[in-house]
Amino acid sequence: FTEPSPVHDLKAEYVGAANVSLTWAVSNAASNSYTYRIEVISGTSVRNLTSNVTKVEITDLIPGTLYDFTVFAVAADGQMEGEGVSIRLYAKPSPVLDLKAEYVGVTSVNLTWMVNDATSNSYTYMIEVISGTSVRNLTSDVTKAEITELIPGTMYNFTVFAVAADGRTEGEGLSISLYTKPSPVLDLKAEYVGVTSVNLTWMVNDATSNSYTYRIEVVNGTSIRNLTSSVTKTEITELIPGMMYSFTVFAVVADGQTEGEGVSIMLYTKPSPVLDLKAEYVGVTSVNLTWMVNDATSNSYTYMIEVISGTSVRNLTSDVTKAEITELIPGTMYNFTVFAVAADGQTEGEGLSISLYT
Numbered sequence: 001f002t003e004p005s006p007v008h009d010l011k012a013e014y015v016g017a018a019n020v021s022l023t024w025a026v027s028n029a030a031s032n033s034y035t036y037r038i039e040v041i042s043g044t045s046v047r048n049l050t051s052n053v054t055k056v057e058i059t060d061l062i063p064g065t066l067y068d069f070t071v072f073a074v075a076a077d078g079q080m081e082g083e084g085v086s087i088r089l090y091a092k093p094s095p096v097l098d099l100k101a102e103y104v105g106v107t108s109v110n111l112t113w114m115v116n117d118a119t120s121n122s123y124t125y126m127i128e129v130i131s132g133t134s135v136r137n138l139t140s141d142v143t144k145a146e147i148t149e150l151i152p153g154t155m156y157n158f159t160v161f162a163v164a165a166d167g168r169t170e171g172e173g174l175s176i177s178l179y180t181k182p183s184p185v186l187d188l189k190a191e192y193v194g195v196t197s198v199n200l201t202w203m204v205n206d207a208t209s210n211s212y213t214y215r216i217e218v219v220n221g222t223s224i225r226n227l228t229s230s231v232t233k234t235e236i237t238e239l240i241p242g243m244m245y246s247f248t249v250f251a252v253v254a255d256g257q258t259e260g261e262g263v264s265i266m267l268y269t270k271p272s273p274v275l276d277l278k279a280e281y282v283g284v285t286s287v288n289l290t291w292m293v294n295d296a297t298s299n300s301y302t303y304m305i306e307v308i309s310g311t312s313v314r315n316l317t318s319d320v321t322k323a324e325i326t327e328l329i330p331g332t333m334y335n336f337t338v339f340a341v342a343a344d345g346q347t348e349g350e351g352l353s354i355s356l357y358t
Contacts, residue, residue, distance in 0.1 A: 204232065
């Protein structure tokens with residue numbers, strides 16, 4: 001038998017992590033009687049396979065490993081071989097494992113993952129970042145990546161591919177989808193403070209804010225209550241008069257879970273108006289007033305007494321529910337108004353008035 005012609009057009013039709021499919025062609029008229037020997041070499045490992053047709057699937061490969069495949073045409077005697085034709089390629093790396101976000105921020109995300117391949121010390125990694133029609137590709141030499149320049153409150157799909165030492169052969173991607181955090185809300189303020197209710201407003205500048213909802217945390221001592229709003233304002237009711245509250249507003253993205261950093265405001269509800277204001281004594285230049293208050297927080301109250309006569313206005317304070325007002329003008333009509341003041345010394349309840357003549 002004469003030596004068969006070398007095969008030609010040897011190529012890999014499929015490259016997987018543990019298997020490769022090769023095809024080739026032969027031009028010799030006697031090729032219908034040929035068989036083929038396929039030599040598989042990786043490092044010091046040599047394996048020989050045979051095929052009766054011009055293709056072969058080679059299995060049991062090591063992921064991410066460089067292989068040399070050489071195909072020899074063999075004549076009908078089973079011994080006379082043609083010159084070998086070779087192709088060199090990497091088996092694909094295995095897919096990465098345990099992809100997760102270690103940190104999710106407003107404009108950045110930290111991803112980590114694992115890979116178990118024996119050859120992984122030579123791998124690099126490609127990270128595909130997709131949001132809507134935007135696609136960005138990043139690379140990493142280690143099994144983690146910080147991805148920056150993201151848009152707040154936006155859904156991203158991150159896919160990580162292990163890449164073999166040739167820098168081209170990629171494993172199958174593993175994906176994770178998540179939202180970046182929204183930016184903190186801005187300009188949180190109380191538009192109205194009442195005795196048992198407060199109206200809050202705020203702003204948010206994120207491009208995606210039309211899909212946001214808001215969580216409002218209402219804290220008073222050890223009591224915590226959570227409310228939600230679909231707009232940038234809320235009325236909070238069922239509050240205790242004259243009580244200090246902390247209100248914290250969190251923007252929440254469209255998944256209903258990913259929250260931005262909270263922004264807080266602390267304030268007192270107004271005390272209730274005082275009750276039963278009366279003059280216990282009316283003298284020539286002095287008046288003794290008394291009143292009551294029923295609020296649970298009244299032990300921390302002070303009181304402001306406004307004394308008006310004509311265009312004269314004087315303000316006095318008291319730590320108790322009574323006051324002696326002196327230096328009055330005999331026979332003069334006075335209007336006395338008493339306001340309960342919360343522990344901040346600023347938040348006043350509605351005034352209760354009494355008018356009388358000295």
